[in-house]
Amino acid sequence: MYDLKIINGTVLNFETNKGENCNIGIKEGVISCIGACPESAKKEIDAEGKIVSPGFIDIHMHEEVLDYAKAHDSYDISNSMVLMGVTTCVAGNCGNNRQSLEDFIGFIQKYGAPVNYLSFIGHNYLRNEVGSADRYKKSSKPQISQMQKIVIDSLSRGAVGISFGLEYSPGVDLEEVLSLCNVVEDKNLLLSAHYRKDAKHAIDSLNELVDISKLSGFPMQISHLGSCSAYGQMKEALELIQNAITQGHDISADCYPYDAFSTYIGSAVFDEGCFELWNKSYDSILLTEAPYKGIRCNQELFYKVREEHPNLLAVAFVMNENEVVEALKSPFVMVASDGLFRDGQGHPRAAGSFPRVLGKLVREDQELSLIAAIKKMTIMPAKRLGLNSKGVIKEGYDADIVIFDPLTIIDTATYEAPKNTPIGIDYVIINGTIAVENNSIVNGTIGMYIPSRL
Incomplete structure (x- = not known):
């Protein structure tokens, strides 16, 4: 008997690039059958007319400040994540962690979470930890040595890599960046970076990130490409990245579907x-x-x-929307939210990015095909993060699944009401258990911390 069975849905097949009408049987958190799946189930979901997609993976978001005194009430951003179909997301981006990795992991292990989490260890967080508080100055050698020790410890705890926020700490130079990368002997590590400067400085900034990847030997994930280059530089930026990829360098990027950025x-x-x-x-x-x-x-x-x-x-509100769309259409760019809330306030991308792409860019504007957009939310980030059992609807893979209506899915979050829930998402399933039903969270404790598998 299956724990859960999904019938009559359109399942996306990334090998044929087509949707196939079939059933899915789930046992013990894993997809055990795709096809007729004749066994009975403890619970059955009829997904007729709906898309059955792998759970969305947000490779770039910003986690909550978790508070043991508040327990589950600490979760803010991840509640919005799961409501828009995200089943796994990556914290610690842009050089920032909102608490120590030890505390972050410990909290999730104790209380569970609305989504699965991975995390980078952030360079600016490290600078603050070792007393390098002046963002316009380079860290001292003793401070760098202290940071190196924390990096090694964080990677031993399962951090997926190191993130940098160069625009937030203008005093950081290439030597400081590479000193943290070079202390790591195992090359199975992902770098993520918020560029040094946007607009007319975008191309120089992107070249710097490519150089960091070349010199360190680590793959580079360029953060929120739209907010870097959507000021008239996007065409040149995309060509620069593609040239680096063609030359054999492991570079990719992410982008959110809005023409405004948000920060402190x-x-x-x-x-x-x-x-x-x-x-x-x-x-x-x-x-x-x-x-x-x-x-x-x-x-x-x-x-x-x-x-x-x-x-x-x-x-x-400073970016050109047409260039943001241009970035999202690029083959090496993934969809990500860059979402950040504090007490439910912030930018609507944290509650709307993924359904906005599917509702606006795919259905209304026809800028992307449905399957191309879904790949940018699932299999692409899964491969980038070494999540070899996620990102695809396939037997033996984790049962992280989103069931949505392609005719109605859309974001409703606005700048005035940034946490408004999207519509058109019937179910979100995490680790084989229903987390969201009819746009409401029914279980917010299924998620777990995933140590890096790179």
Whole structure:
């Protein structure tokens, strides 16, 4: 007897690039049958007219601050992740961890999580840990030595690799970056990096990331390519990355489907000269948290908030949407959310990225085929992360599955209401257990921490 059986659904076959009407039998968290699957089941889901897809894998998001005193109430961003079909996601991006890897893993092992998690160890987090607090200065040799020890320890705990946030720490040089990479002997490691500078500096920044990969010998995942290059540089950026790949370098990228980015208003991203760089004015900045939630900046407010509320999340409407779409269509670019919430506030990408691609870019705008988009959310990130039993509907693979209606799936999250739940997602199944039913979380503890398998 199956634990769960899905009948009459359209199952995506990545080998034939077609949908096939068939049943799926699930036992003990694993897909045990695809086809007629004649055995009975403890629970049966009729997916007629629906797409049965591998669970989406978000290779770039930002985890919660987890609090033992709040237990399951600590989860914020990952609740939105699972509601938009994400079954596995990667924390610790852009050089930032929101707590130690030890605490992060320990919390998930104790309480479970709404999604499966992997994590990078972030360079800027390491800098803070060792007292290298001045973002405009390079770390000292003793500080770098301390960071190297934490990197080795983090990798032993199963970190998937090292992430860098070069724009957030302008004082970091190539030597400091490579010193952390070169301490690792095992080359089964993934680097992830938030570029040094966007817009007219995008090409130089991307070249730097390619050089880091070349010099370190590690593959490079370029973070949120849209917010780097969607200012008139995307065509050249995509050509640069493709040339590096053609030359044999292991480079890929991710992108979210929005024309606005989000980060803390006090970060170096908003340093002097940013508006000239983007050819935008102060009112392109939307503040997302109290006491200024929903207010656009003027010059006075911008500098006031930078000074008095530097950790307030802001949204910057500065990118060209057509170039974001161009990035998402590229064969080496995956869909990712870059999602970050604090107390439910932030950018709607954290609750809408994946259904937005399927509803807007695929169905409405026909910029991508359905199967091409799904691959960018599943098999591509699974392979990148070494998740050899995820990302595909196949016998023997983990039963991480999303069942959605291709005719109705769409995001509903807005900049005013960034946590609005998408529509059109009937079920999300994680490790063989139903996590979401009819757009509502029914079990938020199924997820686990996955040590790196690279």
